Amino acid sequence: MRLLVVNPNTSDSVTQRVAAQAGRVARPGTEIIAVTGSFGARVITTRSEQAVAEHATLDALAQHADGCDAVVLAVSFDTALRAAREMLPIPVVGITEAALLTACMLGTRIGVVVFGRRMLPMYQEVAQLHGLGARIGGWRALTDTSPYNLGADQNAVEESIIGAVADLVDLDQCEAVVLAGAVMAGVPERLQARVTVPLLDGVACAVAQAELLVRLGRPKATSGSLAALPRRDVVALSAALQARFDPQPSLPPPP
Amino acid sequence: MRLLVVNPNTSDSVTQRVAAQAGRVARPGTEIIAVTGSFGARVITTRSEQAVAEHATLDALAQHADGCDAVVLAVSFDTALRAAREMLPIPVVGITEAALLTACMLGTRIGVVVFGRRMLPMYQEVAQLHGLGARIGGWRALTDTSPYNLGADQNAVEESIIGAVADLVDLDQCEAVVLAGAVMAGVPERLQARVTVPLLDGVACAVAQAELLVRLGRPKATSGSLAALPRRDVVALSAALQARFDPQPSLPPPP
Amino acid sequence: MRLLVVNPNTSDSVTQRVAAQAGRVARPGTEIIAVTGSFGARVITTRSEQAVAEHATLDALAQHADGCDAVVLAVSFDTALRAAREMLPIPVVGITEAALLTACMLGTRIGVVVFGRRMLPMYQEVAQLHGLGARIGGWRALTDTSPYNLGADQNAVEESIIGAVADLVDLDQCEAVVLAGAVMAGVPERLQARVTVPLLDGVACAVAQAELLVRLGRPKATSGSLAALPRRDVVALSAALQARFDPQPSLPPPP
Amino acid sequence: MRLLVVNPNTSDSVTQRVAAQAGRVARPGTEIIAVTGSFGARVITTRSEQAVAEHATLDALAQHADGCDAVVLAVSFDTALRAAREMLPIPVVGITEAALLTACMLGTRIGVVVFGRRMLPMYQEVAQLHGLGARIGGWRALTDTSPYNLGADQNAVEESIIGAVADLVDLDQCEAVVLAGAVMAGVPERLQARVTVPLLDGVACAVAQAELLVRLGRPKATSGSLAALPRRDVVALSAALQARFDPQPSLPPPP
């Protein structure tokens, strides 16, 4: 199967990192196609960048999804997740969604570690939208490290992660912990031995869940808010994205 | 004061309709500046169009907000509302948010009438994000009429609205009803006499709430997820939007 | 318009303070009529005083509401708010309700600062009744100062408020803070420059929201639990209040 | 033990009915003292009457509670329940609270039958305040019968109750049903044989729960919002009620 991994952050270096980790966790027959967003933030850390990325994600999907069997959105806010499920005929999985759902099978209360205190409400809104707020036992935001620089200062970052996990276990009784963010791909493997609860990152969980959905083979809904796009009148989009709304464009532009 | 009304639907006709109604309800000293989105759907009715409009809304705001005192987002999904609050130094109000908050002062259980059964989950997600789910007593989706054609078949549409309101009152004990959608601007005035509970439309409420916020004069937060954008590295955006992230761009493009 | 401000606390000094602040924030055409409750607590700080004030509030409204366009209940427990909406044909706004609803447009998580640790559950019940519990990010009760003496020891009180707001921002990620209590009228203006999030007091918000509702001009519901009082058989009330239940009393007293 | 039953409805006939039923269900050693409110509605059916009754309930308690061991509030909105717990040193039980809590031990989902469609939101607010919303499986409001006239048209009323219970069982999977209202005292016994789930009325449950609390003998809290009233400055109350706030009044009236 061909698995499209979309990184709407416009940073090839993160994409490569994610692609490498996705390749490590994918099953033998899975081919990873990793693409980077073509406009917007190099690293999404604000609401405004996230709003732009809603569009950029769909745009990247419109260009690259043909011929693929499933999609992983490698952005921790699960940007455009439900829109992508509507636009595409194949399964789409968000990395934070996948990590949270997988964690539900490994622990009772789930802890979440995020980078960037400012982004904490954005992550909480994601969990709320997924209807999983009742399973979250605690949040920890690591404020003084940048995920973008993770490679540069790996030891200090990892110590802060370990401290956050210990707090979630000791103070908030969490029994599984999600490390949110595409840059966390591969980190659980390195740190697992030093903590007492299962650690999960989104990329590994999402790749596995996408493979699972492909294998299950359920068809896309033909009713409801995720049904295929009807023919819609849109303007000034990229040709690939325009084609998703209007396979054979013929309407004049709006007045 | 100058009030920017942004319609991210790329339909000037809806913008004109909204602007006219906004002008009617605004206080004497309020000047309405109405602008239309420059890319995306003529009328947003799907999740994918909504995702594109997140970007288009910010883009329109970036171009037109300077010199304004407040913003009304004239799109019923409150598209990009929190991002706009982050990006701009002035108050921003969403029309559905404003109608729901205003309705809270007029009734206990609030009913909501929307156009398009397919869009119902999208509206419910908006109410949930606003934390107002506990106040909503019922929803009714009018499925067989298009809001875009409201003018063309006004009588039938209005009868269906009146029927939906009656159902919300009789079956769901609603005590105030919101008519969701920018195209509902002005409709409550025409139909109010035929129903037993207050009717509210988003445009009127949002214009009034925006005026209120300007008058209150509270400053924007300097901490948290709505604080002013830090300098961010973004690529391939319109010049106006790029400038919001990076007032004096100097970084090279990402690799 | 004429705006009736009712202070069910039986303290003229607080009423005068509230009236002055209401006058400062009201629009030019708004006339403030401020009245004080005629029985019950000088300053409501217990559940029992609040129960008495439910009656006292209606009694004051019955005497003074005629000829007014809207009402502000200047008591932080929003005492008798829904009853007043039932009894009167004009809009009624509670100060805590108004502050919370307004704060919803300025921040995501809302913090609340109250005076009196003992009263904290009462405030939480108010927020719960309004269905806004999901928006409250944190509470802080200032225990060692009396709101009644606010003028006497202003500096210490204000320092404690600033500390509470900082805690709400730093520990609970609040992005807007409500200072609960009629005596907080005007305090946000003095302290705003020293905190990082918008501060709101109930009197200013309620005056503005009442003006907004009058301008919107929605009629009162004629169905549901807020519809006009039917003719009811009541005994031993003040003449003014009795008249609200029974415009032309003719029934004999109950056995 | 001496059990004070307070009916804040100013109708001696209802008080007598309630007292008779309370006497039937009370244990042998329990003496019932039933009192009627001295001002307000003969039968509370509106929010405004309920607001007045908050005061009237405390007033009646202030006059009659001395020498009693516990109190039952025989009003289905549990009027002034928490205030009474604060004001008095003895246990206080509300009839709707008692019925709901007792029903929790007899079924999973609890149905509630109320009289008066207009009052339904008031009852729902009571259940919400008690934190029992998650246990309520359904509500039914009987609209065309008056509880006050229950004796006059007993058969028709009882048929409508039986129909409502059947609906709650069949459509909403309720497994126990509360008949709300002081006038429902004794009705479950008459109708139980005709329905498939346990029927509960508030008076019987409240009398029994009050006896239970007296027997348990837990002391009143000395901290928190239910602790004994501190000395408070109140004006223009009945002598009995005034004395609850200020055992030895000596302060001058407020300015």
Place this chain on the structure above:
Amino acid sequence: MRLLVVNPNTSDSVTQRVAAQAGRVARPGTEIIAVTGSFGARVITTRSEQAVAEHATLDALAQHADGCDAVVLAVSFDTALRAAREMLPIPVVGITEAALLTACMLGTRIGVVVFGRRMLPMYQEVAQLHGLGARIGGWRALTDTSPYNLGADQNAVEESIIGAVADLVDLDQCEAVVLAGAVMAGVPERLQARVTVPLLDGVACAVAQAELLVRLGRPKATSGSLAALPRRDVVALSAALQARFDPQPSLPPPP
């Protein structure tokens, strides 16, 4: 009346302790029959022991319930509570359920003290199942003492309880506190004078609530998930338990 107290912990010493306390709080006419589980854990402290005890509880009830008027399940996880209500024709009360429901009448926010940090999630699931999560203001797990050894080190345990209650009052604004666990029977009486809020233990509350339900005399539901067991085909159970499913067994064993 005859009240069966079942301790599914297989420890006669705990059963005796519970029986003694039950006898002290029961009304004069109540005869206590206390039985111990015949298989499983001596003291249930893990999920696995709790799962076994679901069966052991029913088994003990099947053997001993005939001739009794009501049942108290003397195990703090309210093990098999709803199954027992289904299987038996008489009222069944769980000790934690009874303590929480009773506490609802004595305070607003309820605190809970449990033994064993590991068991905390199990207790929280019990409160959630009872739909009382909204009433719980705080939890404290005493980690360094074993309830089984309570007698041996009584002073230290009691100091830790008093500290936990003080924390619940001071930090979490709790107004009544439940001491969870059958071994807490009688502890509230000893410690009550040293804390500021009512203390409740499950055994006392459950005995009293069981007596109350017997007195109320509501019949068991004949519909829903608690209705009497239909004839069921079960295998390899004790004769007593088998007989509850199949009064006159005649079916051949399954293939």
Place this chain on the structure above:
Amino acid sequence: MRLLVVNPNTSDSVTQRVAAQAGRVARPGTEIIAVTGSFGARVITTRSEQAVAEHATLDALAQHADGCDAVVLAVSFDTALRAAREMLPIPVVGITEAALLTACMLGTRIGVVVFGRRMLPMYQEVAQLHGLGARIGGWRALTDTSPYNLGADQNAVEESIIGAVADLVDLDQCEAVVLAGAVMAGVPERLQARVTVPLLDGVACAVAQAELLVRLGRPKATSGSLAALPRRDVVALSAALQARFDPQPSLPPPP
């Protein structure tokens, strides 16, 4: 990998059916070991049978789990799920849990079809325990068919399922539907073409999720309520189950 499928229903025929379907959906390298409970109900349809099955499930696991890589609990109430996660060192997945979590990635509101109206509250408690109540859009209980007889009257059952799914889509806006029950294994494939939303059965989802968890390779928690059983003192269990609590039993039986 070796996947243990435990059917705590004591019906080999259902076990064989489940095993066959599990084999069809498992990946090539997965070996299915299917075992049947050794005591309790042939088909669990009541709370009492479910309580017994809590024990029976652990007993079967204790006997058969050694040498396996993961477990699927093939019982729709996810019986003993959390206890099994505690007792065993390998991943354990419940079929209803797995179906609900998988459905979360395919639709917004999830519908659930169950067999047996009486069992509906039991299923709702399962969804609540999993913290997924907010995602469930509707329930339908098929009352007049027995899942045990599914093979005998397949057409009628399948028509009723299709009708229930259509109702969930049309009336409750569900976008994915779970068919609850081990006997539903394989049914989605047969009916999918006749409905408009993805259908999911628990066995297929659980087998796939168990394979996923094995591949992810996260270790079991060493803290919290799911950590390995400490040495516990238990009596009168099967040797295999006893050994899980006490690898080298040496304690004397309890008094």
